[in-house]
Amino acid sequence: xxxxxFYISDGTAITAExxxxxxxxxxxxxxxxxxIPFVETLTKAEEVxxxxxxxxxxxxxxxxxxxxxVNPEIRAIIYSSEALDYDFLNTFVAPLEQQLGVxxxxxxxxxxxxxxxxxxxxxxxxxxxxxxxxxxxxxxxDRADVILVGVSRCGKTPSSLYLSMQFGIKAANxxxxxxxxxxxxxxxxxxxxxxxxxxxxIDPMRLHEIRxxxxxxxxxxxxxxxxxxxxxxxMMFKKERIPFLNTTYHSVEEIATKxxxxxxxxxxxx
Amino acid sequence: xxxxxFYISDGTAITAExxxxxxxxxxxxxxxxxxIPFVETLTKAEEVxxxxxxxxxxxxxxxxxxxxxVNPEIRAIIYSSEALDYDFLNTFVAPLEQQLGVxxxxxxxxxxxxxxxxxxxxxxxxxxxxxxxxxxxxxxxDRADVILVGVSRCGKTPSSLYLSMQFGIKAANxxxxxxxxxxxxxxxxxxxxxxxxxxxxIDPMRLHEIRxxxxxxxxxxxxxxxxxxxxxxxMMFKKERIPFLNTTYHSVEEIATKxxxxxxxxxxxx
Numbered sequence: 001x002x003x004x005x006f007y008i009s010d011g012t013a014i015t016a017e018x019x020x021x022x023x024x025x026x027x028x029x030x031x032x033x034x035x036i037p038f039v040e041t042l043t044k045a046e047e048v049x050x051x052x053x054x055x056x057x058x059x060x061x062x063x064x065x066x067x068x069x070v071n072p073e074i075r076a077i078i079y080s081s082e083a084l085d086y087d088f089l090n091t092f093v094a095p096l097e098q099q100l101g102v103x104x105x106x107x108x109x110x111x112x113x114x115x116x117x118x119x120x121x122x123x124x125x126x127x128x129x130x131x132x133x134x135x136x137x138x139x140x141x142d143r144a145d146v147i148l149v150g151v152s153r154c155g156k157t158p159s160s161l162y163l164s165m166q167f168g169i170k171a172a173n174x175x176x177x178x179x180x181x182x183x184x185x186x187x188x189x190x191x192x193x194x195x196x197x198x199x200x201x202i203d204p205m206r207l208h209e210i211r212x213x214x215x216x217x218x219x220x221x222x223x224x225x226x227x228x229x230x231x232x233x234x235m236m237f238k239k240e241r242i243p244f245l246n247t248t249y250h251s252v253e254e255i256a257t258k259x260x261x262x263x264x265x266x267x268x269x270x
Numbered sequence: 271x272x273x274x275x276f277y278i279s280d281g282t283a284i285t286a287e288x289x290x291x292x293x294x295x296x297x298x299x300x301x302x303x304x305x306i307p308f309v310e311t312l313t314k315a316e317e318v319x320x321x322x323x324x325x326x327x328x329x330x331x332x333x334x335x336x337x338x339x340v341n342p343e344i345r346a347i348i349y350s351s352e353a354l355d356y357d358f359l360n361t362f363v364a365p366l367e368q369q370l371g372v373x374x375x376x377x378x379x380x381x382x383x384x385x386x387x388x389x390x391x392x393x394x395x396x397x398x399x400x401x402x403x404x405x406x407x408x409x410x411x412d413r414a415d416v417i418l419v420g421v422s423r424c425g426k427t428p429s430s431l432y433l434s435m436q437f438g439i440k441a442a443n444x445x446x447x448x449x450x451x452x453x454x455x456x457x458x459x460x461x462x463x464x465x466x467x468x469x470x471x472i473d474p475m476r477l478h479e480i481r482x483x484x485x486x487x488x489x490x491x492x493x494x495x496x497x498x499x500x501x502x503x504x505m506m507f508k509k510e511r512i513p514f515l516n517t518t519y520h521s522v523e524e525i526a527t528k529x530x531x532x533x534x535x536x537x538x539x540x
Contacts, residue, residue, distance in 0.1 A: 012527040026374040257282040
């Protein structure tokens with residue numbers, strides 16, 4: 001049983017989670033984490049305070065609280081509990097007010113709001129990624145910001161979706177399949193958009209593991225097949241001078257940001 | 271031209287962006303934002319320092335830097351620039367070390383790493399959401415954590431994908447279409463999993479706007495059609511006692527976290 005940690009917010013608590021998780025991941029110990037979002041009323045705040053105090057009594061240790069509570073009355077109630085508060089919003093807001101010469105105007109739900117034109121672009125990008133996944137359609141490539149290509153299960157789909165969700169980037173993706181391998185080349189529809197093409201590759205052993213989880217014992221999943229496909233596709237990337245990235249040791253966050261970094265595409269924020 | 275802000279990291283810089291964006295969104299002014307990820311070498315750090323100093327000279331204002339740099343040598347170089355540093359990692363790591371009685375072991379790329387079993391579950395959840403989007407398949411509903419239902423373009427797809435990407439939740443989704451409306455009921459395949467069903471609805475006017483962007487002037491997009499579909503579906507939700515949420519004024523972050531909050535599904539962290 002690790003130390004108890006609570007992520008608390010009067011909004012989604014996503015920011016509190018991201019913040020707390022980043023800080024706690026620096027420590028080589030286990031934590032037991034609970035998220036409490038939408039603490040929007042004083043009654044709810046009192047319930048949470050009680051929960052924190054109970055936790056202290058039960059465990060004998062003060063629970064850690066990472067929060068991003070905008071409402072000052074609700075924040076005061078959480079502060080008055082036995083928990084240890086780590087309040088990243090207010091820690092930085094005061095020095096920034098001084099620097100900027102502007103008073104903060106805390107408003108709930110501003111971080112993840114739909115009050116900006118960019119939000120529609122983001123939803124468009126998500127639908128675009130869905131509609132242009134896995135080579136389903138090659139008709140809309142003129143609207144793509146980037147076109148990811150590679151063998152089946154090398155990470156194209158999660159990367160395309162992450163690019164759309166997090167950064168509002170329109171990413172299409174196209175798979176090279178077993179039947180293509182004898183004479184592998186870029187389809188003419190893709191060739192017309194070559195500047196947008198970015199390749200993904202993966203170590204054959206890892207690909208074999210991933211495909212085996214999906215279709216155990218199949219030719220598709222065999223190490224021999226994985227080796228052959230990866231070799232053919234990497235050769236083609238080099239011949240066509242398509243920039244590419246090996247996804248084996250990278251999370252979708254890392255893959256997506258490396259793609260943006262190498263292509264120079266702008267990261268939008270929501 | 272707003273005040274210049276830089277998000278800098280030796281990793282993806284996603285955490286620096288989320289953190290800085292949350293803090294700055296409290297201020298009613300414009301910022302001009304630049305993200306510089308993967309500052310992994312001293313040479314690159316010196317280049318970034320030069321860029322920050324140039325920015326100070328050009329604008330006459332010290333740029334703001336939000337960073338999550340784990341490597342101390344690289345951090346020192348950024349600190350030595352003319353920029354104003356807001357370092358949320360280190361601000362909180364020292365007090366936490368004292369509280370926990372454990373030294374932090376900063377390691378790069380720990381926040382968004384694939385070094386945990388949960389990462390595979392997350393990728394599975396993303397593929398699940400793709401394969402079970404828009405009623406494509408009703409065969410895998412026994413594996414779903416939640417099944418989102420509602421009219422076309424009420425927010426099911428982005429919400430399903432966000433649930434999978436951010437929280438590792440397996441979300442299927444199913445649309446009620448115009449042809450269903452005369453005698454609207456839950457298909458028997460869904461009825462078998464009724465406890466997992468969660469409804470989404472939307473204001474007809476907003477639905478009309480969204481559909482018009484897609485198919486302007488169509489019957490599908492007409493306000494009359496939108497009103498009728500929303501009314502029928504909401505009536506069915508009530509009759510079947512399906513919990514539901516109006517998405518009109520909510521971002522995908524808010525919709526997804528509200529669904530988790532109301533269904534009691536666990537939020538995983540990656």
